Amino acid sequence: MVDVLPDIPRILTAIAEWSACVVYLSLYARTVKLWRLLTSVFGGLALLTAVQIIAGMLPVSLWIPGMISAVAAIALTLWVGTGCSPTQVAHLMLRAFILAEFIASLAWQLVVYFFYSPIPNDPGNPESLLRPVPFTMQLVIYAIILVIVRQLETRNFSGDTPFVLELRDLWTPFFITIITFTFSNLSFLTTATPFSGRLGPEIFYIRTLVDLVGFAALYAHHERVSQIRTALELRSIQSSLNAQHSQYLQSKADIEEISRAHHDLKHQIAVIRAELDPDSLASHFEQLEASINDIGQHYHSGNAVLDVILTAKGRTCTARGINFTVVADGALLTGMSSMDIATLFGNALDNAIEASAFVTDPAQRMIQVLLRRQGEMVLIRVANNFSGEISRNEDGSLATRKADRVHHGFGVKSIRYTARKYDGEVTTRFDGNRFILTVLLPGTQLSA
Amino acid sequence: MVRIAIVEDDAVSRKLLLDYIARYQREHDVEFDVTVFEDGVQIVRGYKPRFDIILLDIQMEHLDGMSAAQRIRRVDDQVVLLFITSSPQYAIKGYEVDASSYLLKPLPWFAFQEELTRCLTLVERNRGSSLLLQSGTEVIRLNIADIVYIESIKHRLTFHTLSGTYSIVGTLKDMDAQLEGHDFFRSNSCYLVNFAHVRGVRDQACVMTGNVELRISRPRKKQFMTALTEYFGAVS
Numbered sequence: 243m244v245d246v247l248p249d250i251p252r253i254l255t256a257i258a259e260w261s262a263c264v265v266y267l268s269l270y271a272r273t274v275k276l277w278r279l280l281t282s283v284f285g286g287l288a289l290l291t292a293v294q295i296i297a298g299m300l301p302v303s304l305w306i307p308g309m310i311s312a313v314a315a316i317a318l319t320l321w322v323g324t325g326c327s328p329t330q331v332a333h334l335m336l337r338a339f340i341l342a343e344f345i346a347s348l349a350w351q352l353v354v355y356f357f358y359s360p361i362p363n364d365p366g367n368p369e370s371l372l373r374p375v376p377f378t379m380q381l382v383i384y385a386i387i388l389v390i391v392r393q394l395e396t397r398n399f400s401g402d403t404p405f406v407l408e409l410r411d412l413w414t415p416f417f418i419t420i421i422t423f424t425f426s427n428l429s430f431l432t433t434a435t436p437f438s439g440r441l442g443p444e445i446f447y448i449r450t451l452v453d454l455v456g457f458a459a460l461y462a463h464h465e466r467v468s469q470i471r472t473a474l475e476l477r478s479i480q481s482s483l484n485a486q487h488s489q490y491l492q493s494k495a496d497i498e499e500i501s502r503a504h505h506d507l508k509h510q511i512a513v514i515r516a517e518l519d520p521d522s523l524a525s526h527f528e529q530l531e532a533s534i535n536d537i538g539q540h541y542h543s544g545n546a547v548l549d550v551i552l553t554a555k556g557r558t559c560t561a562r563g564i565n566f567t568v569v570a571d572g573a574l575l576t577g578m579s580s581m582d583i584a585t586l587f588g589n590a591l592d593n594a595i596e597a598s599a600f601v602t603d604p605a606q607r608m609i610q611v612l613l614r615r616q617g618e619m620v621l622i623r624v625a626n627n628f629s630g631e632i633s634r635n636e637d638g639s640l641a642t643r644k645a646d647r648v649h650h651g652f653g654v655k656s657i658r659y660t661a662r663k664y665d666g667e668v669t670t671r672f673d674g675n676r677f678i679l680t681v682l683l684p685g686t687q688l689s690a
Numbered sequence: 691m692v693r694i695a696i697v698e699d700d701a702v703s704r705k706l707l708l709d710y711i712a713r714y715q716r717e718h719d720v721e722f723d724v725t726v727f728e729d730g731v732q733i734v735r736g737y738k739p740r741f742d743i744i745l746l747d748i749q750m751e752h753l754d755g756m757s758a759a760q761r762i763r764r765v766d767d768q769v770v771l772l773f774i775t776s777s778p779q780y781a782i783k784g785y786e787v788d789a790s791s792y793l794l795k796p797l798p799w800f801a802f803q804e805e806l807t808r809c810l811t812l813v814e815r816n817r818g819s820s821l822l823l824q825s826g827t828e829v830i831r832l833n834i835a836d837i838v839y840i841e842s843i844k845h846r847l848t849f850h851t852l853s854g855t856y857s858i859v860g861t862l863k864d865m866d867a868q869l870e871g872h873d874f875f876r877s878n879s880c881y882l883v884n885f886a887h888v889r890g891v892r893d894q895a896c897v898m899t900g901n902v903e904l905r906i907s908r909p910r911k912k913q914f915m916t917a918l919t920e921y922f923g924a925v926s
Contacts, residue, residue, distance in 0.1 A: 543782055556778075565801050567792055569784040605800045612926060614785040617889025618897065621922050623790075627804075665891075667915035669923060676804075680923030682915070684891040 248358070249430065250350045251372060252298035254380060256291040258346035259316055261384050262338040263290075265392050267323040269399045274325055282323025289315050305431075309423075313339055329409045334399070336419045337460055341391060343426065344453035349383040351446040398464050406471045407464065414463050422456025475655070482656045486588035487581045490547065493554035497540075543613070545572025547580040548587060552611070555591040563604040564595065570613035574620045577688035578664070585660045586622065587611075589653040590679055594626035597677060601629045606675075620688060622681040629675065657681065664688060692720065692813060693740060697727040697758065698747040698774070703795065704728075707745060707774075710802050717803075720810070730758030739766035742813045743806075748775040748792075756780065759787040768816050770809045790926045815925060821869070823849070825858045832856065834872055838898050840865055840882040852899070873921050877914055878907035885921040 263286055271279055293315045297308030317335040320326075324334065357376045399405070407415075428437050429445040541552040552568055559566035575583055591609070598607040612623040657679070658668045666683035694711065698704045704726065715722055725741070727733040730753030733744070744762065748755035759771050773792035775781045781792040793805055821837070823830040836852040842862040849856040862882050866874065873885040877896060881904050890897040895905050896914070906914050 540779070541782060542779060565794060565798065566778075567794060568778060568782055569790055569792065570782055571785045603800075605798050608801055608804065610791050612785075612790045614790065614926065616922050616926075619890050619922075621926060623923050623926060667912075667919045669916055669919045671920060671923065673924075678923055680919050682919035682922055686890070686892055 248354075250346055252294040253291065253372075254350070255312075255342070255346050256287075256294040257381070258349075258384060259294075259312065259338070259342040260287045260290045260319075261388055262342035262345065263316055263319045263323070265341070265388050265395070266320060266334050266338050266399065268392065269395060270324040270326070274323065278325060279323055282319050285322065286315075286319030289319065316342075326405070329412065330405045330407070332412055333405075333407045333415060333464075336415045337395075337457075340419055340422055340453060340457045340460060341388075343423065344450065344457050345384045345387050347426070347446065347450040347453050348387070349380040351443075351450050352383060353380055354446065355443065394461065398461075398468065406468045411463075411467055415460050418456055418459045418463065422452055422459075426452035426456070479656050479659050482589070482653070483581060483585050483660075486584045486656075489554075489588060490550060490580070490584040494550045497550055497553055501540075541568060541570075543568070543570040543572030545575045545583070547583045548572045548575060548613075551584060551587045551591070555588075555595065558595055559598075559609060562595065562598065562607070564598045564607040564609055566609050566611075568611040570611060571615060572613070574613060574615055574685075574688065582660045582663065585656050586681065587624075589657050590622075590624040590681075593653050593679075594624055594677075597626050597628045601627055615685075616682070619685045620683040622683070623678060625676050625678045627675055628677050654679070691723055692742045692810065693723045693725070695725045695727060695733060695741045695744045697730060697733050697744065697750070697755065699729050699750045700747070703747065703774070703797070706797060710797070710799060711806075713799070714803060714806055718807075729753060730755060734758050734761045737762055737765060739769060741766075741769050742816075743770045743772060743809045745772050745774060748773050748780045749777075756783065756787070759789065763787050770812045770816075772805055772809055812925065819872070823856060823858045825856065830856055830858075834869070834884075835886060837884050838887040838900060838902070839884060839904060840874075842880045842882075850900075850902070875914060875917055877910060878905055881905075885918055886925075888918060891915065891918070 264283060267274075267279065267282055267286075290312070293308075293311050297304075297312060300308055313335065316338050317331055320334045320338065321328075321331045324331065326334070353376045356379075425437060426449040428435055429448060541549050541556065543549055543552065548570065549572065552570070556566050556568075558564075591611070594609045598609060601607045606627050606629070608625075608627045610623075610625045612621070612625075614621050654668070654670065661668045661681050661683060664683045664685075664687045666681055669680050671678045671680070696704065696707050696711075698707060708724070708726070711722055711724055714720070730746075730750050734753065744759075746755040746759060750758075755773055755775075759773075762769065762771070767788070771784075771787055771789040773781045773784055773789055774795060774797065775792055776795040778792075778794065781789075784790065784792055791805060791808070793801055816835075818833045818835050821832045821834050823832060832849060832851060838850045838852065840862065841848045841850065845859055845861070846857055847860045847862065847865060849858075862876065862880070866876055866882055869882070874882050875885060877883050883896060883898065883904060887899040888896050889899060889901075891906075891914075892903070894908065894911065895903040897903055
């Protein structure tokens with residue numbers, strides 16, 4: 243044993259833990275009620291300090307329980323301040339904990355290097371490092387690193403975007419944290435392992451390095467999971483786009499077929515009528531003609547693709563007794579690809595038709611479509627009646643009643659994905675017993 | 691009191707509409723002042739903006755509903771139009787006269803009720819409320835619907851309205867609170883924009899009535915778009 247170096251005072255550990263929590267709290271600040279935020283920020287400081295000070299007074303044998311209470315205090319602070327689910331809080335907790343370990347270790351290592359002159363075989367006087375200059379320097383180091391980390395974490399955590407990590411993703415971070423924590427602190431517990439540092443300053447370095455690697459591993463794990471999720475989602479959206487488009491092509495072929503039949507039949511009727519005595523058969527023919535007119539009914543909105551979709555979905559509505567009304571200026575969609583039109587309207591109408599199936603009283607089945615100019619923008623609104631309870635997913639998006647939960651959610655997701663291509667926005671809202679989907683496109687990309 | 695006009699040439703349909711309106715008054719405890727016209731020609735002759743809602747049949751003998759609506763719109767951009775038709779392809783062009791939906795014959799009570807309720811909320815929104823401003827010793831009354839946006843410069847607020855600009859001492863924060871429920875949005879630290887006057891969005895700016903471009907602060911852009919979408923979805 244050469245030098246015995248002082249370890250980090252408890253108060254600094256508490257500040258490190260608290261400031262790491264604040265970084266993650268700040269990422270959720272916009273979506274959380276003010277009282278939650280304030281309670282967690284101030285309450286968290288008091289709680290974490292208290293836990294560290296009490297743990298500091300405990301004998302070494304109770305070191306592990308002390309650490310566990312500190313981690314629990316971090317979790318509690320994050321839970322109050324973010325209002326997230328237990329799984330999300332657990333992820334945030336592991337992240338904040340390792341981050342706190344890292345900044346505390348790094349700052350301490352630097353302060354010891356610059357300000358501490360060791361006396362051989364003396365445990366030293368750690369209080370000397372709590373004097374204003376070294377103390378401030380540590381806080382500055384915390385601040386610098388935390389600002390960087392906050393920038394890096396904005397893309398992974400924020401109140402707006404749904405949390406990608408799930409319960410089953412918790413195992414890897416959990417083990418990374420345990421291993422990081424064990425190896426970084428091994429040298430402090432005993433020098434009698436092959437992994438313990440023996441030279442004074444080196445054990446600080448080992449700790450900093452292991453914590454850094456641990457944090458990097460947690461971050462990389464999150465990135466990886468996000469990437470996989472995004473790729474999967476994109477693939478599903480793509481397949482849903484393709485499905486709508488091929489459905490559109492099919493309907494188009496069907497409708498052309500029917501139009502041809504309609505035309506032929508009309509022609510035949512005219513011929514027969516000319517040949518036979520009109521009196522006896524006139525009423526019969528009129529009936530026949532009326533029924534054929536129904537088949538031939540088309541929507542003429544000014545956009546051929548939209549007309550096909552409206553006609554096809556309109557038929558489904560007629561068959562299911564849904565009161566279907568359309569006010570649409572199809573000319574507004576000139577600059578939009580047929581695939582995008584099919585996606586927007588196909589998905590919106592499919593969802594509306596499906597929801598109508600749950601309305602028990604046929605008189606209450608209504609779907610209204612509106613497509614109009616709004617200034618220089620384009621407004622699309624699809625409203626339908628629904629009945630019963632609508633459940634929402636954890637992140638506030640709509641949950642479906644369909645067995646195929648994941649796929650159905652992509653209906654609205656595909657609409658949003660398509661709208662975003664045109665810088666547009668999509669909202670869904672419940673108004674009494676009406677469900678309203680609104681799409682607003684700025685229109686700058688549509689005026690072809 | 692809500693003033694409703696019915697324009698319908700078929701006596702049976704007219705009777706049904708009157709019955710439905712009577713039933714609506716009973717069930718929803720509201721009072722309507724109903725005027726009946728038997729053809730489009732009748733309502734457009736000497737038309738003055740005095741109705742809140744017009745129920746218009748599309749297929750009529752002398753002047754069809756769509757043409758009547760076009761003539762009405764020339765002098766009245768406030769009235770809520772609700773078409774009634776037996777064939778949907780005639781009503782699909784309702785957007786031309788600012789009608790966002792229609793009723794299909796045979797007219798079911800439920801659909802009628804839903805649509806009339808929707809029209810009534812639009813009427814409610816259209817009814818102009820006003821804002822009183824203290825400017826020095828003078829009190830200015832502004833029609834809220836006429837305010838395009840409010841700009842904050844130093845400690846003063848400038849109201850850009852359709853009829854001119856007015857300036858008073860005050861903060862946007864207080865004004866935002868005072869205009870709560872009137873669909874105004876803080877697009878950045880110095881503008882409070884009236885959604886009703888947003889005509890477009892280009893990159894980082896919104897285009898207002900009168901072609902003024904106002905910057906939307908980057909962190910508020912997404913929220914701005916969502917709120918704007920919600921707003922237009924609700925008022926159409």
